[in-house]
Structures are given as C-alpha cells and as structure tokens.
Amino acid sequence: MSEPVLEVDDLVKHFPVKVGAVVKRTVGHVRAVDGVSFSLNKGETLGIVGESGCGKSTLAQVLMRLEPPTSGSVRFHGEDIFARRGAELRALRRQMQIVLQDPYTSLNPRMTVADIVGEPFEIHPEVAPKGERRAKVQELLDVVGLNPDFVNRYPHQFSGGQRQRIGIARALALRPEIIVCDEPVSALDVSIQAQVMNLLGNLQREFGLSYIFIAHDLSVVRHLSDRVGVMYLGKMVELGTEQEIYTRASHPYTQALLSAVPVPDPSVREGRKRIRLTGDVPSPVDPPSGCRFRTRCWKATDICATEEPPLVTRPGGHHPSACHHASEEYLLPT
Secondary structure, three states, rough: OHHHHHHHHEEEEEEEEOOOOOOEEEEEEEEEEEEEEEEEEOOOOOEEOOOOOOOOOHHHHHHHOOOOOOEEEEEOOOOHHHHOHHHHHHHHHHHHEEOOOOOOOOOOOOOOOOHHHHHHHHHHHOOOOHHHHHHHHHHHHHHOOOOOHHHHOOOHHHHHHHHHHHHHHHOOOOOOEEEEEEEEOOOOOOOOOHHHHHHHHHHHHOOEEEEEEEOOOHHHEEEEEEEEEEOOOOEEEEEHHHHHHHHOOHHHHHHHHOOOOOOOOHHHOOOOOOOOOOOOOOOOOOOOOOOOHHHHHHOOOOHHHHHOOOOOEEEOOEEEOOOOOOOEEOOOOO
C-alpha cells in the first residue's frame, strides 16, 4: 500500500454566515474544514473519526466535488480534481463514489432497485450497453449479498441493512478506485453493522478498493481501517496507523475519545483511566486562538493560546500529532 491514489493538501471549506432580510451581508464564516492534509494509498482504508460537527461529512462532500473548496488541493493520481470540468469531471466521477449515511433517505422511493443500481449506467452508457444493464444490476445485487430477483422491488420493501447494501451496489456499479463511506453503518443495528462492515472488507479485497471511512464510533473504525485520522473542529489533530492511534495515542483529544470506548475484559477495564472533558465544543464560526482544543484540555499552557500546533511527529513519538504537549499513552489492549 505504497502508491498514493489521493493526496489532500491544506484543504479548506468555509461557509459564509449572512444576515439581512433584503440586502445580505457576510458577518462571518463557519470553518467546517480548515487546513486538512492527508494521503490515501492504493488498497488502503483511511478512517476519519471525531465528534459530530467536526467537519467529517463536509470533508467527504468536498472530496466528491459536491461542494466547492475555499482553498487547497485534492489530487487523484497526481491530477488536481478541482481543475477538471465537463467530460474530465464526468470521467473522474467513475473513479470516486460515495456511500451515504442514511439508507432511508439516500434511495429514491419512486425508483425500483433496477433503476437505482442501474442509474450509473444511464449516466455512463459506455460502461454497460443497454441490453446488458439488467444482468449487470443482478450481478451487483448478488455481489452485495442480495437476491438478484429483487430488481423490481422498491426501497420501502427492504430493511435498513438491505437498503445500505443497495447503496453499496450502486457505488460499485462503475468499478471505482475510491469509495467514500460517510458513516455508512451509524443508522443500523449493531448486528447489521457487523454484516455491512464485513461486506465492505470483502469487497475491498475482491476489487482492490481504497476507502475513506468516516464514522464517530471508534470501535467500528478500528475494525476496518489501516490508518486513522482524528478531526476536531475542522482540523486533523492526529494521524497514524490503527495500532498507533488505538494503543499509543498522543493527542489529549484522542486519548479522551479512547478512554470512553467500552472494554469487555473486566481486569483491563478496572485499571483504565477515564478522561472526562469539561465544557462544550467551541463554535466553528469563532474557534479559539492557537490550539482549538485548549479550552477543554487539561494539559493547556500559555503557548497553546498563542501558537497553533502543527501536525508533526513529536520528539519521542511515532506518528504526527497536533499538540505542543503530546505524549503517548497506552489506553486500549492490542
């Protein structure tokens, strides 16, 4: 997994805050994504975690060209995706697909499964001739574990897990290289979550897919991810391999998140330190100066208020962390 298929460099997305009934004027900006950088390697799963409102879903929308960026670049095989227009952008969309969070609203209730899964072939007719599309749809349903005879059914006739499998089949239709999974199991029961996660893992091995897997459940992300990025208030605050993040977290925010993860072993659970954060998440319209986590951090000092910590590997550390006082702690069993 050494070849990068996607490179994100200093990506920024700000939404203007406007007031006025007749004449609209901008009084501020919501800093949803504020200088995020990472790479995604071929065949790799990069998990992105963080609290609700930290910018995870906005990041996914910008990566998919569903929202224009404020600044920064995203390169697919070395080419800037924001420079693509027309036919070039259409060709890019074949290579990057998305699985959305809510399987109850991401499927058109007026369309059959054959229409939903086959719609990519209507947009990209070169992928499948018209006479072969029904067979292609049935093949895709079989791949994701659904009965191929379900092609004439409507979304309301399926359970939540089955609907999400339909969404995955639609994402697979054009054989993309990258699939962005925007909290694809958060609306499902725990047992169904496991089935969908196992399906995604099997599809990755079968088709050589690269995933950006967004979630707020740390245990779900650990199950599938090779590397994990932790976001807080629009920033990437820690980035490392699954082992580095889950067993040697160095940023206080990551440590607080991991301390809340349930551990089934009573002997391990009794000896764990629980970190309880105080205060609320600051507004993304007016984030704190310096380190954005300092208003809730027990390690904060004067430098945290004046100097924003870059995402770099700290002395004695093994992976990048955006904290002036980063120190690795062993929080979860391997």
